[in-house]
Amino acid sequence: MKTRRSVLATVLVALLMAAALSGCSGKGNGGSKAGEGGDAPYRIGAIVSLTGSYAGLGTPEQKAIEMEMKRINDAGGINGRQVEVIFEDDATDPAKAQAAVARLLEQENVIAVIGATGTSQTMALRDDIDRAGVPQVSMAGGSVITAEFDKNVFQTPWPNRIVVPFTLRALKDRGLVDVAVISDTGGYGKDGHDLILKGATVAGVKIVADETFNPGDTDMTAQLTKIKSASPDVVLLWNAGKEAAIVAKNIKQLGMAVPLVGSPGNGRREFIEGAGDAADGFRFAAGKILVPEAYGEGTPAFQVAKKFIADYSFAYGVAPDIFAGHAFDAFLVVTDALRRIEGEATPASLRDAIEATDGLVGVGGTFAYSAEDHNGLTEEELVFYRIEGSTWVLDK
Amino acid sequence: MSSSELLQFLISGLQSGAIYALVGLGFTLVYASTGIINFAQGEFFMLGGVLAVAGVRIGLPLPLAIVAAVVISAGVGVAMERIALRPRRDSGALVLIIITIGVSMVLKSVARHAFGPNEMALPAFTPGPPVLLLGAAIDRQVLWIWGLTLVAVIGLTLLYTRTRLGRAMRATSLSHDAARLMGIDTAGVVMISFGLAAALGALGGAAVAPLTQTAFDAGARAGLKGFAAAILGGLGNPIAAVLGGLVLGVLESLSVAFISSTYKDAISLVLLLAVLFLRPQGLLGKSGREKV
Structure with a gap:
């Protein structure tokens, strides 16, 4: 009994240490010392x-x-x-x-x-x-x-303050006015989430559901089931991590016939690979580099x-x-x-x-x-x- | 809330819960034969996923890639015991636990360099539309995860209760010295439990990868949730670990349904703490002296 209790205490201490140490694998890349002078780099x-x-x-x-x-x-x-x-x-x-x-x-x-x-x-x-x-x-x-x-x-x-209004207006232009928001609780997701809620009225869309998930979460079907019951025209996802692909797959799994719109953070090949055919039809706003013709041929x-x-x-x-x-x-x-x-x-x-x-x-x-x-x-x-x-x- | 929605929340909870349970089983196995917590358990979950993806990328058929990933991970688990833990086995639990934390960092860094920083996708075991049950949808991969969890828990229970090896494992956990005096190869038993735990974690990681993708850093979170599952259920008992995982998953899902998705992790951890205050031995742990 006594030993078991001390093992449990040990374990809790170790858990705290693990939490404090997790991600401690960073490595700096020291540059070579350069001499100070007129032609130093x-x-x-x-x-x-x-x-x-x-x-x-x-x-x-x-x-x-x-x-x-x-x-x-x-x-x-x-x-x-x-x-x-x-x-x-x-x-x-x-x-x-x-x-x-x-x-x-x-x-x-x-x-x-x-x-x-x-x-x-x-x-x-x-x-x-x-x-x-x-x-x-x-x-x-x-x-x-x-x-x-x-x-x-x-x-x-x-920044989100430019992308969010642009995205909301794009939704409105496409007749998608009842918007369900799902965002992560990290810096980027929260920043976008707050701007979406603030900008909805101006853009002429209505927020009918507002759900979040934590970075690293592996299943969002619970949040999406709640979103489903609000019957939105579109699900707006604000997240730059790998969770975005899970949201896309969960929507497909739940049989939701609702379009999914994301953020510039989803313009990565890994999103398409991760979501597979659930990525088809996914829409998001971003700069022109993904399809350079968008710049207009011949422009600088x-x-x-x-x-x-x-x-x-x-x-x-x-x-x-x-x-x-x-x-x-x-x-x-x-x-x-x-x-x-x-x-x-x-x-x-x-x-x-x-x-x-x-x-x-x-x-x-x-x-x-x-x-x-x-x-x-x-x-x-x-x-x-x-x-x-x-x-x-x-x-x- | 309609009954089909409630059912969907339950299924969603059991889906995450089964994942936690598979990782929790590994904690339980190592604890049962050594009395320590192996904090590298989550990394075997990660290894299973990334090695399976790597196998598929070099052209192995999916089942072979998964088997190879599980076997290699088990080998890593055995090697970890032999190289990192056995030389210090007389140092007490705290030292050994800290060594497992060190091993988890090494495995994570090696995976980061070998497989890159990006998330990787594994194809579904049996592709197809989700299965519908009374209006709730279940992804086919989830059926695989549930099936594997069931097989694992039945297999482990039989191993513990019906085989010589299982009895040797339980005897070793009670007292290494007494077990050795009775002619049990305790070093071999400990090595086998690390290998089995690693294999189970890797199998879980490979089974989950088609749903969630995987990456070099997938282990930490899986390890934390699996640890919570094992503690919640009661350490040392495979059925308890699975129950703990499922309860944890359903709690999270119901917090989303009835309270708020923002606080779901906080709510489930507060409940975990509450359970530990009331029943420090876990839901299924015996309150008496020793298990067995």
Whole structure:
């Protein structure tokens, strides 16, 4: 009896430790120390999620940045100086992201920080970024990143506050007015969820059900059964993780003949593979990179996207997804600003140069930052997609 | 709420519950022969899924890929016992439990590097439309999961009560020394339980992968839920682990139905704590001294 009780106590202690330690597999990628001098490389920090639930997003982001860094350095660098990117893995954990940025700022003396992959991780960097006065370019899509304005923080994806109204209007245009919302309780899902509830009336749609699930959940049939009884015209899903495929499959399993609409976070091949034929007919709004013809043949954006897709496919054997695109844009924003600086580049002058970005054509859109707007994208950059035969087509 | 909706909530709960139960069974097996909790159990669930997908990707037929995944995982379980745990077997439960946490991190990191960060899909065992039961829909894969859970629990019960090996396992859990004096190869028994537990976890992981996809990080959550199932039911007894898993799944599903989907994990964990306060030995655990 006594031993059993002590075993149970041991087990509880161990469980707590396991919870505290889980996801402790992050690994920093220390860069080589460069000498300080006129031709020392520009050092840029990048915080991406290479492990944890956003690993599937952060990995293509790292690949895109590495590819572009090599291309620029092979072509002689910027202003005659090489560019060195120091990567840190945040393991999809805000606390680790914060530790990573402290290291980048204090030990690596980076001139700018690209990252993070996720919304919560991006927000976790803010205090350190402000203290150091170093510009940060985030690759996450939460609205809060630029809605809670910070003079040092910029963002390359289309934030939810642009995507959500666009999506709601697309639903209304298609006559889908009774909307059931299902979202995850993580940063991105919650951000989208709140905007959907706020924007519904303006867009002329009605929210008839509102359900959530936790990141990592493996079955949503209970939530969907509740949604089914509300008989909506459409189910609107806001989630950037692997749970989206389960929702699509559960809807099919329950025999619900209701269309499913998602978010830009679902523009990944893994979603189509995971959901199988349940992905057919799935619709979502995202930028134009998935079907580059949407840019319009011959436009500057089409040229940029075509070259990026060709380079990336050549380097890695797969076409880039939208997350690789966000990273390409973030790196482009920083390097473009570096090129425009006259004299010695400091974090402060780089921040000012990034804010002066105007008409920079990336794959996610044409960026025009200002003292009030650190996102710089508009609805013009978005199109509505439909999944058909395991690929993306434009949903006119 | 109509009766078919209520039935759908129950089925949904039994669906998640059976998954928790399959993982919980592995905890129970190792606990029954060693008295420790193997926190790497969830990683075998992950290994079963990702290895089956890897097998299909290199062109193995699905059944063969699943068998191979289960066999390899069992081998990893045996290796874990031999390499990581046996050298420290005299160190006490706490040390051994912490070693299992270390092993779980190693397995997860290796899987991350070997199979990449993305989720992977496994084809359904028997594709087809869901089966309808009184207006509620059941995915065919769920029938597989239920069937496998049933087979596993019957098999384990028979193993414990009817075979020499089962008796040796129970004797080993009571006292390693006494069992060894009675001529039982306790080291072999412990090794076999790790192998069996790993095989069961891997089978669960492969059976669930067509429903949920799998990835290198699928193990932590599965392990936590399976652990809760085993504790809720009462450690050391396969039927209890399955009951604990099913109760946990149904509780979660009913919280969604009647309270809120946002708080379903919190509600089920609070209920788990309440059960442990009232019955620390679990739902089916005997309140007396020893099991057997």
